[in-house]
Amino acid sequence: MSSRAMRQPLSLRLTSNSLLILWCVIAAFPIFWITVMSFKTPVDAFDANALNVIFGPETRAKGHGVSLFDICLLGLALWGLWRGAARLLPSMVRSYAPAGAVWLGWLIGAAAFALVALVTLFGLLPVLSNALNPVLGAFGADVIGLTTEHYKTVWIDRGFSNNFQNSLVVTAGVVTVSLTVGTLAGYGLARSGSTLAFWILIVALVFRALPHSVLVAGYLPVFINSSESLAPILGENAPTLYGKPMAVIAVLVAINQPFTIWMLRSFFQNIPADLDEAARVDGCNHFQAFRRVIMPVMWPGVITTGLFSFLLAYNDFLVTSLLLDAQNQTMVPAIAGMFNRETTTTDQVVAVAAAVSITAPLFILVMVFQRQIVSGLTAGAVKG
Numbered sequence: 001m002s003s004r005a006m007r008q009p010l011s012l013r014l015t016s017n018s019l020l021i022l023w024c025v026i027a028a029f030p031i032f033w034i035t036v037m038s039f040k041t042p043v044d045a046f047d048a049n050a051l052n053v054i055f056g057p058e059t060r061a062k063g064h065g066v067s068l069f070d071i072c073l074l075g076l077a078l079w080g081l082w083r084g085a086a087r088l089l090p091s092m093v094r095s096y097a098p099a100g101a102v103w104l105g106w107l108i109g110a111a112a113f114a115l116v117a118l119v120t121l122f123g124l125l126p127v128l129s130n131a132l133n134p135v136l137g138a139f140g141a142d143v144i145g146l147t148t149e150h151y152k153t154v155w156i157d158r159g160f161s162n163n164f165q166n167s168l169v170v171t172a173g174v175v176t177v178s179l180t181v182g183t184l185a186g187y188g189l190a191r192s193g194s195t196l197a198f199w200i201l202i203v204a205l206v207f208r209a210l211p212h213s214v215l216v217a218g219y220l221p222v223f224i225n226s227s228e229s230l231a232p233i234l235g236e237n238a239p240t241l242y243g244k245p246m247a248v249i250a251v252l253v254a255i256n257q258p259f260t261i262w263m264l265r266s267f268f269q270n271i272p273a274d275l276d277e278a279a280r281v282d283g284c285n286h287f288q289a290f291r292r293v294i295m296p297v298m299w300p301g302v303i304t305t306g307l308f309s310f311l312l313a314y315n316d317f318l319v320t321s322l323l324l325d326a327q328n329q330t331m332v333p334a335i336a337g338m339f340n341r342e343t344t345t346t347d348q349v350v351a352v353a354a355a356v357s358i359t360a361p362l363f364i365l366v367m368v369f370q371r372q373i374v375s376g377l378t379a380g381a382v383k384g
Contacts, residue, residue, distance in 0.1 A: 031359065038353040039146045042345035045352070056145020064149075065142030070129050077125060081117050085367040089113055106303075106369075114364055150353035160334065160354055166245060167314060167330040167358075173249035174313035178260045179306050181253075183298070186264030187290055191273065201265070204258035212318050215251055223247045223323065243325035251319050256312050260305050267301030268294070303369050310365070314358075331358050 008016075036054055037045040041064075044056040052058075059065065066074075089109050097105025133140035154160045189197045222229070223242040230238035241247040271294060279289035295302075314332075321333040329337075335358070338351035 034352050035356050037349060038150055038356045039148065040349070041145075041147065042349050044145060045349045046345055054144070059145025059147055060142050061145075062147075064145060064147035066144050066146045067129075067133055067136070067140045067142055069133060069136055069140050070125075071144070073125055073128060074121075077120055081113075081120065082367060084116075085113055085364075086370065110364070110369075117364070150350045151357065154350045154354045154357070158350065158354075160331070160357070162327075163329055163331045163334040164357075166324070166328050167332075169245045170248050170252070170320070170330055171310055171313040173245065174252045174256060175306050175309045177249065177253045178256050178309045179302060181257060182260030182264045182305065183295070183302060185261045187268050187294065189261065190265045190268035191276070201262065204261055208255070208258035208262075212251075212255060213322075215254055216319055216322050219247070219251055219254075220323075242323065243328060245324070245328055247323045248316075248320055248330075251323065252313050252316060255319075256309050259312075260309060263305045263308070264298075264301060267298060267305075271297055307365060307369065311362075314361070 033053075039059075040053065040056045041059045041062065043058040044052055047053050056065070093105040093109045189201060220242070224240070226241040227238045241250075275293050275297070276286075276289050279293040280286075284292060316330075317332045317336065320330045321336070324330065324333070331354070335351060335354045338347065338354065343351070
């Protein structure tokens with residue numbers, strides 16, 4: 001069939017592109033707006049005039065602002081970081097990652113990229129800005145009001161860094177357990193043609209459909225009485241799991257595990273069984289064939305599934321708010337607790353700054369793993 005016959009009519013292309021642009025604007029506007037608000041004083045942040053919210057005259061009047069030079073410098077730095085994450089980092093991981101341990105290369109690469117981004121944005125740029133703005137005249141004069149005092153308040157004075165650490169513990173636990181069990185179970189179910197494998201998948205799907213509150217209620221007596229149950233094994237040091245991150249990890253893994261098994265099974269089904277047979281011929285047992293031959297091919301699917309597991313644990317509100325005490329609270333419930341009718345406008349802007357802060361790891365993950373995510377989603381959607 002000729003390309004001319006497959007060409008879409010102009011009206012259809014205009015309509016689809018217009019709807020796509022509209023959707024992008026609607027989806028991106030709240031993130032853009034709260035980001036702008038988080039860098040302004042309360043007077044500017046809640047001003048009825050949108051231009052005052054963007055340019056921040058009150059913020060600029062208090063001596064907090066950025067110049068055209070600062071904006072250009074920041075744009076150049078962000079562009080460089082994006083290009084580095086999209087092109088330089090994947091090539092370095094492929095070149096220097098140990099054989100059979102690509103995951104370790106990506107882990108070290110992501111940590112190094114995050115460190116470089118932090119040093120560049122919060123170390124190098126302020127030094128260059130303070131040194132060059134005074135000698136640049138009008139190009140170095142403040143044009144937009146901007147202050148980071150709300151971020152300092154929420155992270156240092158309000159102890160939001162502790163909530164961030166708790167979120168990392170919960171998220172790392174959920175992703176690690178979910179992917180470990182999911183890869184092994186998905187591989188076994190993909191290579192099994194028995195009726196039992198089919199019914200295991202059906203039961204997992206039904207379990208995934210249960211409301212989260214049902215699982216929390218079911219596990220709650222176990223967590224509350226865990227010290228008595230573990231006393232014969234651990235003695236007087238037996239812990240009470242209620243209020244601790246371990247309880248949340250257990251519930252979120254139970255919620256997420258059926259999804260990871262289903263998704264990873266679909267990825268494994270797209271890998272020809274001939275690879276397993278070739279590895280067995282070369283002397284590998286089943287587990288060695290899985291680890292040395294199948295898993296290197298499966299990394300895009302594992303990364304994609306891991307990202308979804310990360311999002312479930314990172315953004316969870318219901319389970320974490322019900323099972324964690326104040327000391328072990330994660331970021332999302334902590335932010336929700338900052339919004340109430342008794343807060344002042346200053347407290348609300350601080351809460352907005354906290355809400356903006358939790359989006360940064362998501363952007364970093366997408367930038368670092370964008371190619372693997374696209375490759376994994378494509379591999380999971382196309383069979384044959």
